[in-house]
Amino acid sequence: MFRFLAKTLASGQGTFDCRRTFPRHLLHRITTLAVVAVTALFAQLLYTTQVKAQSTDRPNIILILADDQGYGDLSCHGHPFLKTPHLDRLHAESTRFNDFHVSPTCAPTRSALMSGRAPFKNGVTHTILERDRMALTSTTIAEVLKSAGYTTGIFGKWHLGDEDAYQPDQRGFDETFIHGAGGIGQNFAGSQSDAPGTSYFNPIIKHNGTFVQTEGYCTDVFFQQALGWIRSQSEDETKPFFAYIPTNAPHAPYKVEKRYSDLFRDHCSSPQSEFLGMIVNIDENMGRLMTKLDEWDLADNTLLIFMTDNGSAKGSKIYNAGMNGGKGTVHEGGSRVPLFMRLPGLTNSGVDIETMTRHVDLFPTLAEIAGADIPDDLDLDGRSLVPLIKNPRSEWEHRFQFFHSGRWTKAGLKGKFGKGDPDPDHSKHKNYAVRDERWRLVNGELYDLKADPGETTDVADSHPEIVTRMLTAFDTWWDEVRPLMVNEDAPLDVGKPFRDQFLKQKEEAGIPRWSPPSLD
Numbered sequence: 001m002f003r004f005l006a007k008t009l010a011s012g013q014g015t016f017d018c019r020r021t022f023p024r025h026l027l028h029r030i031t032t033l034a035v036v037a038v039t040a041l042f043a044q045l046l047y048t049t050q051v052k053a054q055s056t057d058r059p060n061i062i063l064i065l066a067d068d069q070g071y072g073d074l075s076c077h078g079h080p081f082l083k084t085p086h087l088d089r090l091h092a093e094s095t096r097f098n099d100f101h102v103s104p105t106c107a108p109t110r111s112a113l114m115s116g117r118a119p120f121k122n123g124v125t126h127t128i129l130e131r132d133r134m135a136l137t138s139t140t141i142a143e144v145l146k147s148a149g150y151t152t153g154i155f156g157k158w159h160l161g162d163e164d165a166y167q168p169d170q171r172g173f174d175e176t177f178i179h180g181a182g183g184i185g186q187n188f189a190g191s192q193s194d195a196p197g198t199s200y201f202n203p204i205i206k207h208n209g210t211f212v213q214t215e216g217y218c219t220d221v222f223f224q225q226a227l228g229w230i231r232s233q234s235e236d237e238t239k240p241f242f243a244y245i246p247t248n249a250p251h252a253p254y255k256v257e258k259r260y261s262d263l264f265r266d267h268c269s270s271p272q273s274e275f276l277g278m279i280v281n282i283d284e285n286m287g288r289l290m291t292k293l294d295e296w297d298l299a300d301n302t303l304l305i306f307m308t309d310n311g312s313a314k315g316s317k318i319y320n321a322g323m324n325g326g327k328g329t330v331h332e333g334g335s336r337v338p339l340f341m342r343l344p345g346l347t348n349s350g351v352d353i354e355t356m357t358r359h360v361d362l363f364p365t366l367a368e369i370a371g372a373d374i375p376d377d378l379d380l381d382g383r384s385l386v387p388l389i390k391n392p393r394s395e396w397e398h399r400f401q402f403f404h405s406g407r408w409t410k411a412g413l414k415g416k417f418g419k420g421d422p423d424p425d426h427s428k429h430k431n432y433a434v435r436d437e438r439w440r441l442v443n444g445e446l447y448d449l450k451a452d453p454g455e456t457t458d459v460a461d462s463h464p465e466i467v468t469r470m471l472t473a474f475d476t477w478w479d480e481v482r483p484l485m486v487n488e489d490a491p492l493d494v495g496k497p498f499r500d501q502f503l504k505q506k507e508e509a510g511i512p513r514w515s516p517p518s519l520d
């Protein structure tokens, strides 16, 4: 019926014939029916478009951040014997940022990711000694996403301050399931000290302010909890979620079930075999996550991101994808890490973006994808990656990126962290780097990455004008960040919140067992 009417309307000849053959009242009736049908068709089309727009306007966001896994620690990046089939699948289905850089160590990268600003501007100049605390004036991406209606959760490592005011529940996260800084079971001068007796197996976790005794391997526990939360959030289709899953693995100490490290018995010795085994376990959890997203019909409306927080801690000497340096260094291998992004309808499978990008870019990127307004007074350091995602060859204005390992001495402290010169300005030209699309200036040495990606030959003497331009930009940057290092003189006698709260709860109420959410 509808096809006939559409055909009749579309054909001038048909309409003319109708006028000649059909009585007027019948012709009028057919025309009315046709108008109603076409209107209904347009309404249906409009509705379909609106539904589709709604589902991609505010996609769910899942951000996986592995700890200390480098660019080379993946089979899709050419590793000679490590197999990561699930991350390889995500790599194949993603837009890949192949020249993506973070900071040389942990807390600095996390602060940049959360705030969209250079780590030093958040006061984060170290991973310990209260210098991991992200300034309370910083606004987090979780807060911005919440303003756009997102529900937010963190599952794993926060490492931006253990004191209550610095904890993620005060920084925009609705659901928190975390261990203490810097890593599971760690203990340093200052507030850092995880719950006593915790470990990579059966870790004690602070879940929304209450300590629970979990059962299982740390990475498995974080993914299990995150997946349960994702599933419960997905029941409300009107409210998108942001799940941040920063794993503690494969950070030291290198503890993992023997069946994982045994995979590498013929290739390398301990602790490299455990390190790679921890990555295999992460890969399995990535597989479980992607399977569940498919099963729960969430994959099409979820931005899935995988990245890591610094260069490889234990893998760079086995395979480093041709780069120089690993975790903690300001060479390429210290900061260049994987970044895979998958959101059907926005990203495309197997697309490579070679433009240099940075951790601070993710804040404006996620805000744009989520349709969240960034407050006017936020002075962000990054740029949205959306134009590059839409067109990998889009115009991209030249910019310098700056790297500094920080970690200078704490004045008055006994032991190795108190030895040396505590003045940050005296460390300005130690362990720094400046990058643009072609060059990397590393502690005064200049490398032409186009010709020499492995940074083997210093060409500073041949290009003094490039060195001068990069050093001038670095001076300007240092002058900008230096006044914002608010944690330099932070007192260390502030108690140990994780330890103290755990002991208090144990005494008063006991430590309940964790109830793993069912995923079936």
Ligand SMILES: [Ca+2]
Pocket (backbone or CB within 6 Å): 067, 068, 105, 106, 251, 309, 310
């Ligand atoms: Ca790390």
